[in-house]
Amino acid sequence: MKTIHKFVLKAYLGPMILTFFIVMFVLLMNFMWRYIDELVGKGLSAGIILELISYALANMIPMGLPLAMLLAAIMTMGNLGENYELLAMKSAGMSLVEITKPLVILVSFIAVGSFFIGNNLVPYANKKMYSIIFDIRQQKQSLEFQDGLFFNGIDNMSIRVAHQEPDTHLLREVLIYDNRSVDGNMNTIVADSGYIRLSDDKRFLLVTLFNGETYQQTRNNQWFNKSALSHHIFDRQDMKIAMEGFAMGRSDANMFSNSQTKNVNELQRDIDSLERTVNTSTTRSYEPLLKEQLFVRDNQVLPLPDSLRIDKRGFRDIVIADSLTVLPLRDKERIWNQARSLAKNSRNMFSFDESASKEALNQLYRSKVEWHKKISLPVSIIIFFLIGAPLGAIIRKGGLGLPVVVSVIFFVIYYMISLTGEKFAKEGTWDAVYGMWLSTLILTPIAVYLTYKATNDSALLDTDWYVGRIKAIREKFLPGFGKLKHAIKPKRHGKRHDTE
Template sequence: MKKFHSFLLKSFLGPMLMTFCIVMFILLMQFLWKYIDELVGKGLTWDIIGELMLYASATLVPMALPLTVLLASIMTLGDLGENNELLAMKAAGISLQKILAPLVILIVILSIFGFFFSNNILPVTNLKIKTLLYSVGQQRPELQIKEGAFTNGIEGYSIKVGEKDRKTSLMRRIMIYNQASREGNLSVTSADSGYMRVTADKKYMVVDLYSGCNYEDVRANGKPRNAKSNDYAFRRNYFAQQTILVPLSGFDFKRSDEGLFKNDYQMLNIAQLEIAGDSLKKELEQRKGYVFKNLIGRSSFTGPIDTSNTIKSKASYTLDSTIASMDFTDKKSAVSYALSMARSAKSNLATNKDEISYKQRIINRHRIEWHRKFALSFACFVFFFIGAPLGAIIRKGGLGMPVVISIFFFIIYYIISITGEKFVREGILIAPIGMWIASFILFPLGIFLSYKASNDSAILNTDLYLKFFKKIGKLFGKKKSA
């Protein structure tokens, strides 16, 4: 049995390593596609790019492991079935459960490793990559300029671009406010189009402008800095082409302090998430209590209401009788005061509602991250019990059919998982249900497929279905002829 187990493990480890590399490559390409605009043209050195890729690869491991297990298990068992090795094992009296036993142990170890990675290594790599991406974002100020909005990141200048061509880097409808003199918007440059680039030493940004005009308020000699606007002479200069040299400072690549992001929920392990979640929950309860006390304090009753029998015996008040005893002026004043108090309470509740909702969403994100560390590890276990029986049933190895089936099941898992996570973020579902719903749905499917594979079911045998439809066709043919 030791040789058999060794043979089975070797048959599984080869496809697993291959598929892991393929899946990591695909996910890494997706990461590059997402951040390509923020990385291209930043003048980054190869060591920075390599470090970024290393951290990105580490953050993708928890997602890559379940798909790797699914694909490798289908390929391994499908290979064994296609070569009749699985049939030979069963003929020797070895059940499917005993065949899969060493692989089950391996998957348990892999799931434990996945949890350890998510809990201890992933928070560190998340912190590293977020800090590095933030630092990269400080590079090349001309690429930070967004369309249709003023950019104030360059000291002494406020720049607005109407449209930016990402292929040619041509910018249209450019407006530059020169505020270097700290006397307000006394110098404005408007241009139809232009280009922006940073010099090699990163000390200046060169702005080439075309078909524009300079508008400038010139202060007369001897006038104080706080002179009135009518003491300025207005000057307008048209140009066909103009180059502006904007001095830069602080745009060299500098690593940001990791302390800026270390308290983010993605940078915490299980213990830290629990502590942070408890603190946030206490803050939320305190805020709700404050809102309630503030609302009561604004009402007509500023203290506790005494409802003892002594008070009740002295007088009995009703709203209708109290209002009926008032004259018109008092009624008007009472209604006006009540409306004022109601509007004030409504405004106060609306203001605090957004803050309370925000705090609740932050708490939900902490709960999502806590459950995610377990759910992704358990997904390896779920996908193995889907992939291994499927491989034994379809009896097809290689990267053809297994890839198609693996992608199909992974997409189902991913869609359900993302939907559940969204419901948790919005407070529709609690975290234990939303984050585990995908596993709850697919795990029974794995048990069903394992049962079918143990009994040599032909559930995915295409020949069986073709024969079935041929029989139905013959029956309809006989009825028509009759």
């Protein structure tokens, strides 16, 4: 490897790693803001949170890599251009393609690695992440008493405390409404003070109350006119109540299997089976509807067997109308009821088969979208690099100022096009090939154009060049406008003199 190639490669690795972690941090903050309400107040351990964050970061790699490649390429080539190092390389006889040759090789290896990340790591991370989020949602909030407010986080119980000592966690003026009894009895407990906490394994609620009273209302099947109330006074009362939902349960990750948790081979098998299912359900839905319900004896739509074919040449439409007119009222009602019953049966059978076919179609569209998404990720990384490298050589500005703005603009365009294509592909409006490769097809000519301009040292984003071109155009056409102006003025004066 040439020394100049080592220099360019070293100049690129630093910004690439830096921008990748910056992009991943921004995406992680977006993830945390989405799920912050479900994470707070559950008493989750640091290990659970770190595990969820690690799986979320693995899921964001396919989105963060293209933006990091684009931003790093613009920063690297912009720094080289701003420090006149790129100009010195070109003066030595090296073209832009030769200068960026080691970067192209590096980005190609990263693109190939991104395919394995999206095909193997991301489905596994999605499966684990979905299971953890489900378990967190199933977990109840931890015991957090607020002064003067009822805590209703326990099923069939409501607890109110007047004040909680911050150091000793002693509760003052405790009021408990307990409706856990199966027979409908309601207990009301009032105590001066006490302690209420969960056991270490979070399976039991440990209650210790001091100086209180218990009111138990006994009910039966005639509680509206017969009920009994018992009253007990205690100095200390200990209760151990079995709890469910406070401990963090772990579900089987294989339960959360969908198109986002499968690799390319699994998606291809699903696509093949779903296509057969859709064809079978469609045939099962439409063919009986046409042959057995709608067009039973109409040989113009479906061919009839020889036993059902009749000669219709002597028939007229008016014959059918007259025959219905002359029928008795009971026969007309019978025919009408029979036709309505057949129409309802046809509609019910068609709607049932249509729902099954529609569900299979939705799964088929999503599987195709995920399949093409995994294949298009490496190509998008290379395209973003081919946009960023010549663009940085053209603007010749390093740092995190203008490169960030340009990168965000290109990424927003790419993201909007990708989301639009993905939405249409999932709805079946577009084929998955067009929906998932639309952004690549649009950005590829831009990458080729920028590479051509950067190779020819074009001043594409140089404002002085545009000002000079506008000034040259103005100077070229300004004398012509002056002659035309002088030529028009005498004619106007001459017309006015003749009129006078």
